[in-house]
Amino acid sequence: MRVSKRGPLAARALQVVAGLLLALVMAACTNAPVTPPPPAPIPTPRPEPTSLVVGVDNLGAGFNPHLFAHQSPVTTAIGTLVLPSVFRPDASGTMQLDTTIATSARVTATQPFTVSYELNLEASWSSNAPIAAEDFVYLWERMRSEPGVVDAAGYRLITEVRSRAGGKAVDVVFSKPYPAWQYLFTDLLPAHILKDAPGSWTGALTDGLPVSGGPFRIASVDRARGEIVLARNDLYWDTPAVLDQLVIRRMDRQVLAAGLAAGDVDVALPAADQEVRTALSGVLPPPRLQLAPQPTVTELVMRADGGPLVDPRVRRGIAALIDREAIRAAVAPEGLTADAFGLAPSQPGYASTAPPDAPIRPDPAAADALLTSAGWTRDPTTGRWEVAGSPVQLVLGAAAERPADLEVARMVAAQLDAAGVDVTLVAPPAVQLFGQASVPPVPPSPTPTPTPSATPGLATPPPTTDPAGTLTTEPAPTTTTRPLPAGVEVDLMVLPRTVGSDPGSELASDYGCPAPTALVPNPPRPPGGFCFPALQPAFDELLSGSPRPDTATVVEQVLWAQLPALPLFQPMTLVVSTPTADAVTNIGLGPLATGPLTGADRWRNPNG
Incomplete structure (x- = not known):
């Protein structure tokens, strides 16, 4: 075989040829036409979100519509627009099935009384969890066992909530017939988020709703x-x-x-x-x-389960020292004076239920007679009221986040002080005031309209913001001062009693005695601690839906005699x-229970 041998000269020649070929290829590439890149797209400006602005006095203490502590026009509006309800009131206040939540709801058995709900298969929380039976269970459990809740009587009659169809059907079983069941399960809350969260019933809903x-x-x-x-x-x-x-x-x-x-x-x-x-x-x-x-009536609750006001004669005597009309004129000048424990003044069928001797206006002579008959005496030197030789010392509470309630409390304190009754004003958080027997003796934030006789010559410090988000200009507080323990039991409190649901259920919820059951052996104490067992059969009759014609009248008369609370006024x-907003909203008053923002999901942008 013949082997070819190449020297350095041959190798150099090969390198030159390779270089020429490479140059030719590069030249061909360089001379080829180059396609320029496409121009960058011109960004399309995003349209401004369509919006509508609603002005309010304050934001309220929180957003749980089932708590006394969180009652406010803002909470009512948010519950209406954000939370699901099985039934909603129409313009006349009649409850109508909301088919976006339930396709049917009807009584399916009478022994035991059972209501069955078929839930809309598409209904879901914004977390993608279905609105389901567990939400019914959660609300029922909280309403029967938590303190400070509104309209709990119907929920206390429920003995079982059963789930069917993967949670999309619910059977609710009652201990006795309850014709007002359509008022239950409004403003459902998301059980899948709240049920295992500590303090979720109040804490998680103070600054928003999670879904x-x-x-x-x-x-x-x-x-x-x-x-x-x-x-x-x-x-x-x-x-x-x-x-x-x-x-x-x-x-x-x-x-x-x-x-x-x-x-x-x-x-x-x-x-x-x-x-x-x-x-x-x-x-x-x-x-x-x-x-x-x-959908509230402002009332002055008087503690009935202990303390200086345990005697109903004392409660009536204290009420006879209070000028309700002056309070309404100062705090809610366009509010409606309330003279009943059930219906509110704005509701159809309302009429005053106050008997001739009811303490609905100042009557010092009647107050003296009532307090004296209960063992109170006046110090002959100071004119102050005493019991067993010691000065009477009442604690009056108003929620820190409720400015109008604080104004009411200041006027009540001033009126009682002028009548010889020593009063200390405290302003704990609303959840504590309406849900606990003992509260911290937090002094109130000062008010922009102090009682003239109480704060003469005080300088005015700069504005601040209270827990409810209300701007205030704050002079010093005006109350009787005395050493207080770490916790005090409140003798009087300003409370927003809710209205707009079933009247019989509301009376039973507000003034009835929560009975121990196997499910709730220690039911929560109602605000004020009132329980009058002789009235309970009448409340049970009202809950049955077939009361005798005079039952509600008898209840009202007994309540005026016992006076667990003094009705004051319905705020407006x-x-x-x-005109521009009217054209796109047609805003009206709305049903009492859901308010003027009812239907805001259909409102349009006022700017076109």
Whole structure:
């Protein structure tokens, strides 16, 4: 075989040839036409979210609609737009099935009384968890066992809640017939989030709702700025809300008027009084004003299970020292005077139930007779009331987050002080005041309108913000001062009694005796601790739906004699709307239980 041998010269020649070939290839590539990259797309500006702004006085203490502590127009509105309810009231107040939540709800047995619910298969929380039987169970368990809840009597009659169809069907079994069952299971709460969270019944709902089961969801709560943003719930299974956002904003009267005039505020829900009407008088074009009753009655609860007011004669005597009309005129000048324990003044069929000797107006002579008959005496030197030789010392409570309640309490304290009764005013958080027998003796934040005789010559410090998000200008507090222990039992408290549900159930809830059961052997104490066993058969009769014609009348008369609370007034909200907002909302008063923002998911953007 012949072997070819190449020298250095041959190798160099091969390298030159390879280099020439490479240059030719590069030249061919270089001379080829180059396609330029496509131009970057021109960004399309995102449209501003469509929104509508609602002005309010304050944001309230929290957003659990089942607590006395969280009652407010804002909580009512949010419950209506965010939380699911099996039944909702129509314009006349009649409960109607909400088919977005349940496709049917009916009585399916009478022995035992059983109501069966078939839930909408599409109904779900914004977390994608289904709205299901566990939500019914959670609400039932909390309503029967938690303190400070509203309208609990119907839930206490339930003995079992059974789940069917993977949680999408529910059977609710009662211990006795309950014709008002349509009022139950409104404002359901998300059990899958709340049931295992410590303190979830109150704590998790203080600054928002974790998920939504309605057309809106809470996007943010900023108490420092005084603003709540409700955004469209994009996971809502039914007709979506038209607006992207509904903004609820806290503002004082002058800022509100300026915002309405400038078009920055569309609708407002301030408390009705002459101050706001005066502030709005210069707004052009003039806004429309409507008076909407709130679903509460402000009352002065008097402790009946111990302390200085345990005797009903003392409770009536204290009430005879109070000028209710002066309080209403100062705190709620457009509110409605309440003279009944059941129906509110705005409700159909309301009439005063006060007997001729009821303590509904100041009557010092009657007060002296009642207090003296109960063993109270006056110190001959000071004129102050005493019991067994010691000065009477009453503790009066109002919730720290409820400015109007604090104003009521200050006036009650001043009136009792003028009549010779020593009073110490405390302002614990609302959840503690309405849910605990003993509360911390927190002094109240000062008020912008102090009692003239109580705070002469005090300087005015700068504005601050209270826990409810209300701006206040604060002079010093005005109460009798004395050493207090770490916890005190409140003798008197200002409380928002709820109305708008079944009247018989409300009477039984507010003034009945919660009976121990196997499920709840130690039922929670009601605010004020009132329990009058002789009335319980009448409450049971009212719950049955077939009471005798005079049963409610008898209940009212016994309550006036026992006086667990003194009804004061039903607050009113002024519904303010600009002509532009009227055109896209047609806002009205709404049903009593759901308020003026009912139907806000159908409102349109006022700016087109």
